[in-house]
Amino acid sequence: xxxxxxxxxxxxxxxxxxxxxxxxxxxxxxxxxxxxxxxxxxxxxxxxxxxxxxxxxxxxxxxxxxxxxxxxxxxxxxxxxxxxxxxxxxxxxxxxxxxxxxxxxxxxxxxxxxxxxxxxxxxxxxxxxxxxxxxxxxxxxxxxxxxxxxxxxxxxxxxxxxxxxxxxxxxxxxxxxxxxxxxxxxxxxxxxxxxxxxxxxxxxxxxxxxxxxxxxxxxxxxxxxxxxxxxxxxxxxxxxxxxxxxxxxxxxxxxxxxxxxxxxxxxxxxxxxxxxxxxxxxxxxxxxxxxxxxxxxxxxxxxxxxxxxxxxxxxxxxxxxxxxxxx
Amino acid sequence: xxxxxxxxxxxxxxxxxxxxxxxxxxxxxxxxxxxxxxxxxxxxxxxxxxxxxxxxxxxxxxxxxxxxxxxxxxxxxxxxxxxxxxxxxxxxxxxxxxxxxxxxxxxxxxxxxxxxxxxxxxxxxxxxxxxxxxxxxxxxxxxxxxxxxxxxxxxxxxxxxxxxxxxxxxxxxxxxxxxxxxxxxxxxxxxxxxxxxxxxxxxxxxxxxxxxxxxxxxxxxxxxxxxxxxxxxxxxxxxxxxxxxxxxxxxxxxxxxxxxxxxxxxxxxxxxxxxxxxxxxxxxxxxxxxxxxxxxxxxxxxxxxxxxxxxxxxxxxxxxxxxxxxxxxxxx
Numbered sequence: 001x002x003x004x005x006x007x008x009x010x011x012x013x014x015x016x017x018x019x020x021x022x023x024x025x026x027x028x029x030x031x032x033x034x035x036x037x038x039x040x041x042x043x044x045x046x047x048x049x050x051x052x053x054x055x056x057x058x059x060x061x062x063x064x065x066x067x068x069x070x071x072x073x074x075x076x077x078x079x080x081x082x083x084x085x086x087x088x089x090x091x092x093x094x095x096x097x098x099x100x101x102x103x104x105x106x107x108x109x110x111x112x113x114x115x116x117x118x119x120x121x122x123x124x125x126x127x128x129x130x131x132x133x134x135x136x137x138x139x140x141x142x143x144x145x146x147x148x149x150x151x152x153x154x155x156x157x158x159x160x161x162x163x164x165x166x167x168x169x170x171x172x173x174x175x176x177x178x179x180x181x182x183x184x185x186x187x188x189x190x191x192x193x194x195x196x197x198x199x200x201x202x203x204x205x206x207x208x209x210x211x212x213x214x215x216x217x218x219x220x221x222x223x224x225x226x227x228x229x230x231x232x233x234x235x236x237x238x239x240x241x242x243x244x245x246x247x248x249x250x251x252x253x254x255x256x257x258x259x260x261x262x263x264x265x266x267x268x269x270x271x272x273x274x275x276x277x278x279x280x281x282x283x284x285x286x287x288x289x290x291x292x293x294x295x296x297x298x299x300x301x302x303x304x305x306x307x308x309x310x311x312x313x314x315x316x317x318x319x320x321x322x323x324x325x326x327x
Numbered sequence: 328x329x330x331x332x333x334x335x336x337x338x339x340x341x342x343x344x345x346x347x348x349x350x351x352x353x354x355x356x357x358x359x360x361x362x363x364x365x366x367x368x369x370x371x372x373x374x375x376x377x378x379x380x381x382x383x384x385x386x387x388x389x390x391x392x393x394x395x396x397x398x399x400x401x402x403x404x405x406x407x408x409x410x411x412x413x414x415x416x417x418x419x420x421x422x423x424x425x426x427x428x429x430x431x432x433x434x435x436x437x438x439x440x441x442x443x444x445x446x447x448x449x450x451x452x453x454x455x456x457x458x459x460x461x462x463x464x465x466x467x468x469x470x471x472x473x474x475x476x477x478x479x480x481x482x483x484x485x486x487x488x489x490x491x492x493x494x495x496x497x498x499x500x501x502x503x504x505x506x507x508x509x510x511x512x513x514x515x516x517x518x519x520x521x522x523x524x525x526x527x528x529x530x531x532x533x534x535x536x537x538x539x540x541x542x543x544x545x546x547x548x549x550x551x552x553x554x555x556x557x558x559x560x561x562x563x564x565x566x567x568x569x570x571x572x573x574x575x576x577x578x579x580x581x582x583x584x585x586x587x588x589x590x591x592x593x594x595x596x597x598x599x600x601x602x603x604x605x606x607x608x609x610x611x612x613x614x615x616x617x618x619x620x621x622x623x624x625x626x627x628x629x630x631x632x633x634x635x636x637x638x639x640x641x642x643x644x645x646x647x648x649x650x651x652x653x654x655x656x657x658x659x
Contacts, residue, residue: 025467051467057497062456062490069396069460072445075467077460089486097453105438105446106429107652141653165655 004184007177009151010040010116012184013158014078018048021076024162027054028063028080028116037082038118038177064090064115068098068167071113076162084119084171085131098167099142114161118174119147120212120262122311125174126302132263132294137169138240138272144193145240147171149214151182153237156191164193171239173211180215196243198250202230205256205325208247208273210236213260213312220318229325239269244276251277255286258324260317265293287327292320328611331546335553337386339614345386345545346609347623349378349602352402354631355415359434363580367639368419372435374402376575377507379601381477382407383548384505384570387556388475394461396445396454396476399435400507404477409442412630416638423644430644451482455491455504462500462559473559477505480569481512481520483529492567496533499564503555504530506567507542509574514587530567542570543601546608575600 004012018024025048026041032055035042045053056063060081067079081087087094094115101111121130137145146161146168148154154172161168199214200221209217214235221231234250236242251257257277259270270291277289292312294300300310332342352374359371374381381403388395390408397404402415414426421430426439428446438446445461447454458476465472482488483506495502506526510517523529530537540551548570555566573596577584584593609615 054498057490057493059486059490059493061487062459062494065453065456065487065491066460066463066494069445069457069462070464070467071460072457073394073461073464075464092450092453093456093487096448096450097457100448101446102654103652104428104432104436104448105440105652106425106431107656108426108440109438109446110655144654 001183001185003181004151005178006151006154006172006180007038007040009154009184010158010172011042011044013155014041015044015047017159017162018044018052023074024076024078025052025054026078026080027056027067029056029058029082031055031080036080038174040080040116060086060090061093064093065097067113067115068093068111071111072101072109076112078114078116078162081115081117083129084117084133085128087117087133091136094137094143094167094169095140099140102166103142110165111167112165113167114170115167116170116172118172118177120173120175121300121307122175122212124302124307125300127299130300132261134171134239135263135268138269140240142166143240144168144238145171146193146237147173147210147239148237149173149176149180149211149235151180151184153191153235155184156189157193157237160190160193163190168193171211175212176215194238194241194243196237196246197235198232198246199235200231200233202232203254204230205258205321206232206234206250206254207258207260207321208234208236209260210239211262213262216312216314216317217260219314220321223314223318224321224325229322231321236269236273242272242276244280247273247276248280252281252284255284256324256327257285258290258292258320260292260312262294262312264296265291266296268293287324290320290324292317328608330612332612335546335550337546337549341386342609342614343623345382346605346615347627348382348403348406349545349605350623351412351627351630352378352381352406353602354627355412356402358416358631358635359419360576360580362419362635368434370433370580371419372399372579373574373576374400376596376600377509377542377572378403379545379605380507380542380548380570380572383545384475384552386549387552388473390443392470392472394443394445394472394474396458396461396474397437397447398451398454398477398479398482399447400479401437401477402435404475405437405442405444408444410437410439412634413637416634417641420638420641421643422638422641424641429648452478452485452487454478455487456494458502459491459495459500462495462502463498466500471560473501473503473556475503475505477507479512480506480508480510480517480526481515483526484520492529492533492565495565496535499562501559501562502565503552503559504565504567506569507572508569509572511574511578511588513578513582525569527567527569535565535567537567537569539569539571542572543599543604545601545605573599
């Protein structure tokens with residue numbers, strides 16, 4: 001087992017899949033010679049050459065659309081959106097094309113494309129380098145949306161995404177890239193898409209989170225444990241389609257549910273998770289379902305006190321968890 | 328009259344086949360309008376007036392190895408690539424056997440792996456980057472395939488046209504961008520769509536040739552398309568071809584073109600209808616005579632009639648099949 005960073009897990013998965021399968025290739029802005037603005041593709045251009053690590057012209061709809069065409073042909077393209085905030089010009093290609101190819105052709109064609117996008121804030125990225133865009137894509141049947149939290153899951157889920165015969169939007173929290181380190185085995189393991197994971201056992205309350213917020217929830221849970229409150233933490237991991245089974249079982253097991261996400265509250269992923277729980281196990285609950293989310297403002301401001309106000313941290317999460325535990 | 332087709336390397340049989348495909352597309356299209364007006368099918372969107380451009384273009388490709396990413400008017404192109412009258416009518420009636428989509432999509436949303444036709448959608452020009460991606464994939468695999476994609480002149484304003492053309496130009500990919508300029512994007516005329524002299528001029532910005540051709544002459548279209556396909560196959564990159572055509576009917580069965588163009592203009596265009604013009608050429612060079620013309624016409628009408636009866640009787644998809652093919656079906 002090696003200890004690697006979140007972004008190293010991305011690079012390792014890309015490299016190993018490119019070695020394994022000639023059909024796997026990368027395209028995006030600055031992914032080649034520069035190795036990506038975050039360095040996620042560092043070394044791959046040198047190892048695999050410019051034909052498999054393609055510095056695309058600066059145009060997101062073409063990056064997605066060309067990847068979709070290549071995927072329909074039978075390749076395994078991995079398209080990088082430099083920042084998730086810039087995915088908007090590619091939405092038509094992702095939502096109307098990739099996600100609907102299998103369905104609209106009655107199963108004749110399919111589109112095994114992976115679209116990687118760094119999302120999330122806390123990096124002084126302001127309105128257009130901090131957005132959480134997942135909710136927009138979590139209402140699109142035909143598309144899968146994955147947002148891992150740990151290096152282990154990054155590597156295992158990215159491998160699964162590349163193997164998947166349907167389009168996968170792979171969201172990488174950019175604050176996690178170098179902040180989060182974890183053990184990753186040397187074996188060819190995968191992590192299944194569509195499965196949430198209970199990453200901390202506890203009997204007093206259940207918290208659902210993903211990405212950076214998962215780590216803050218874990219910190220808050222440790223603090224709360226010192227006071228004798230045991231928190232069950234569920235890493236949602238696949239945001240669409242949701243793992244309803246794990247969500248319902250976890251909610252039932254403690255009867256108290258908090259959902260935490262950095263994305264703004266109204267219409268966010270927490271709305272769907274709480275709706276699933278309300279539909280399936282309302283009478284197993286001992287308290288109203290709570291959500292702790294980013295504020296409903298257009299995006300995260302640049303000025304430090306404003307950014308800090310927007311971002312959730314372990315302290316805010318701890319208070320919300322404590323309040324729910326005491327309900 | 329000079330024999331143009333032999334000079335292009337096309338046999339007499341090949342030009343008769345061209346005529347057959349043009350006529351078949353026209354007759355299928357006309358049948359779909361009749362069915363629509365008699366309340367039997369909800370929607371039709373036409374190829375009428377553009378058959379020569381389409382069939383001439385399609386003949387320049389290798390149907391055994393090239394791919395096409397067509398647009399919704401391309402009935403002539405997809406017919407050359409293998410779609411039959413029965414396929415078209417099954418789609419018109421939205422029946423389970425429709426090879427494009429199993430009745431899921433509106434008619435003329437062409438697609439079919441066995442015909443090497445990529446599935447398409449309704450938002451215009453999204454297929455252009457797909458064609459570029461298929462061309463890229465083919466080259467990565469060392470194949471010498473060429474990819475056809477088409478669109479209207481209005482669609483050449485879409486970001487995906489410019490983004491895809493630029494990508495293709497930078498990477499010198501074997502893809503042909505075929506603009507069928509029929510003068511109208513629904514109701515909006517060319518003069519309100521673009522300020523440039525011709526759509527073909529747009530190629531200059533992307534570093535590859537742009538060619539304008541008379542879309543009413545299938546042999547002229549074939550000639551310029553063949554050059555472009557040969558160039559692409561030889562590794563010399565993309566070409567934009569603009570065929571000048573005219574849409575002889577309203578945009579779709581839900582449109583009324585009397586609101587935006589005069590009857591005189593449409594009548595004038597009918598004088599240049601490419602199908603009788605091509606028949607005249609074939610007769611003038613001795614390839615077609617009255618008898619042969621009647622035979623082809625009867626063969627086409629038999630196919631259209633048979634297809635109509637078959638498709639009307641064919642079963643609908645089951646209601647529950649609405650839930651299928653969202654994702655890859657899990658192994659049971």
